[in-house]
Amino acid sequence: MGVVIKQSFWGTVISYIGVIVGYVNTLYVRVEYLDLGQIGLFTLITSNAMMVSPVSSLGMGSSFVKYFPAFQKGSNNQFFSFLFLITLGGNALVLFVCYLFKDAITLRYLVNAPSYVHYLSITAIIIVSNSFFDLFFSYSRSIKKVIFPSFLRDIFLRLGALLLVIGFAMDWWDFDGAVIGLGVNYSLAFLSLIAQLMIKHGFRFDFQFVFISKEWGLKLFQFGSYSMLLAGSFALINNATYDQVTTILGPEMNGIFTTCFFIAMIVEMPRRNMSKVVGPILSEEFEKQNMDEVGRLYKRGSITMSIIGMLLFIGIITNLQDLFDFIPKGSEFQMGFWIVIGVCATKLMLMISSFAGEIINFSHLYRYNLFFQVLAAIILVSMNHFLISIYGLNGAVISYFTAITIHIIVKLLFVKYHFRIHPFVRSHIPLFVIGAVITIGAYLFQPALNPILKITIRSILTTLFFVFLIYKFRISADINKIIHSTFERFLKINLPK
Incomplete structure (x- = not known):
């Protein structure tokens, strides 16, 4: 229990330090040195990646946490390596689909945010990096070693974004260089986590999968699908409005x-x-x-x-x-x-x-949580589509307030009834x-x-x-x-x- 308390304490400290860094960056540095369009693009690149990466990871991070106790210590790396390949395939599939629909994606931003089209590749890099970061974070959670990955997620990434804007302000690089730095920032976080797990905790890939039975495959598919949809709908609620505000306004x-x-x-x-x-x-x-x-x-x-x-x-x-x-x-x-x-x-x-x-x-x-969350995401995206065009930014906040309020009320009534x-x-x-x-x-x-x-x-x-x-x-x-x-x-x- 001492390990859990220590990890929880430092995780909380790290999260609040990250909030302070985020506030300094968002409320002073960005607004001082970037214009409004650049702030919007900077956020859109990462928010779109956060919206897609839960889908590209196929829910494998949550699956590893859930089924980790079922495997002996010697086979955990085999199981994780198997999920790593599935995540790799999920990313390849998502990027392939995005490539097939590249013209449609470009057309979506061409009217109000044509400059974003030049940064689609950076979004793709962040999608891949973040999905693998989440997978290896799950490995760290399973072995109860979350301090370093929490530092990477809550402080390192935010400090990196802060330094990118400061570098732009100091003329060390132009805005394109700062955007490219976002991709580098997320890639470094992912690679740093792998290196730490390998050096300090002895992680090694092991691609011997003879122990993966059809029964386990079915369990992985069912729970992975559930986790993917749950995380995907949550990411949609948190990030879809940024995309819709950009494309409409x-x-x-x-x-x-x-x-x-x-x-x-x-x-x-x-x-x-x-x-x-x-x-x-x-x-x-x-x-x-x-x-x-x-x-x-x-x-x-x-x-x-x-x-x-x-x-x-x-x-x-x-x-x-x-x-x-x-x-x-x-x-x-x-x-x-x-x-x-x-x-x-x-x-x-x-x-x-x-x-x-x-x-x-x-x-x-527990499965009803998925239904409630998907419902909230659908309400939010649908209302945004109509209200942002009519009421602008106030339409976006009306949509968010309404969708989350309905989500809260439905869950309260559900818990009261059952x-x-x-x-x-x-x-x-x-x-x-x-x-x-x-x-x-x-x-x-x-x-x-x-x-x-x-x-x-x-x-x-x-x-x-x-x-x-x-x-x-x-x-x-x-x-x-x-x-x-x-x-x-x-x-x-x-x-x-």
Whole structure:
């Protein structure tokens, strides 16, 4: 268990450092040194690759994690090598199909984003590199060695993108060179992971496949297909809008959309790390058929994440205007004001919904998650097709908000119907009242200071008042325990209980 805790701790630290690097790059360096069209193209190249790579990997990474325990230590490399060849074939097939439809793909971008056509080969390189990176990441997860691959994914790739823009700003290379560097960046991450596994953990390819039976082949096909569709639909939800904004409105508008979308993503960040911790617990409770404990985790997770999400939501929306005043080209990014508001609201709803998706995923009804996710992807892409043309960037955020809201509601109702549990408690009502009061107060607080000072002072005061009210009204026992232990340990103050 010590190994798991250590890996989880450093994985969390790495992910937050990666977020900081991403914010510096997205909110300052890119907007300072790239024009809107270049920002849009830079993002589109990687987002399109992220959208396709789950398909080209054919779900083999998840398959290795699932079936890893079934093989003896000596045959794990044989099994992995077999999946490596399948992934290689999946990439070859996807690239071949893209080559056959090259004219149709070119035509798609010719009107509003003709410059992207020149970078299709870079997208292809990233597709291949990312699909193999995910496969070898799965190997690392299976042997419980995730610190280095997490560093590569969350920090190395973001630092690389940051350095590419800085190099462009310093005239070390032109924009084409920076784009080519994206392909190099992802390739280096993939090759570095292979090298680390070979040097430090003794990984070797072993292409003796006599142990792969037809029964195992069928299992791989079924689970691999499920994993591919699940990961593919998730990637579609996260990346399709970037592509549709570019093809309908142009790369300049995509530059605004991607930057504003990134601002709001921090609201959901705590949920990602909490789900990693809660996932194994839910799996264990389902194994025991202890639905009472599953229900308690569901409710505790909701109120805790609601508090954290509410604080982050308030911090972003009340400081948004000052943020636009502070960042380079802020007046242009103000076009994305409602993007930030809409995405923040969506992410807050995800926090409030707790672990509905995880509960479905760890139950015998796990396959329904695929149906719900594919449904959300279809709704998103369909609404984007119509609304972006009519309402521009606001149409894109309406589509995203609607698709994810439907996705959340369907999962909540599904869990309520099948497991007779829901995430809501009475404390949600005073929490929303506190959130509304703090939001109004923070919004009205407009001292005559420069934007960065206003953001700093407003954020400190908002946090202090919010935490005080949450503690005073005992909204969450878990949060109150954290506040108590913090005051006792670091300030040597014993708060009344």
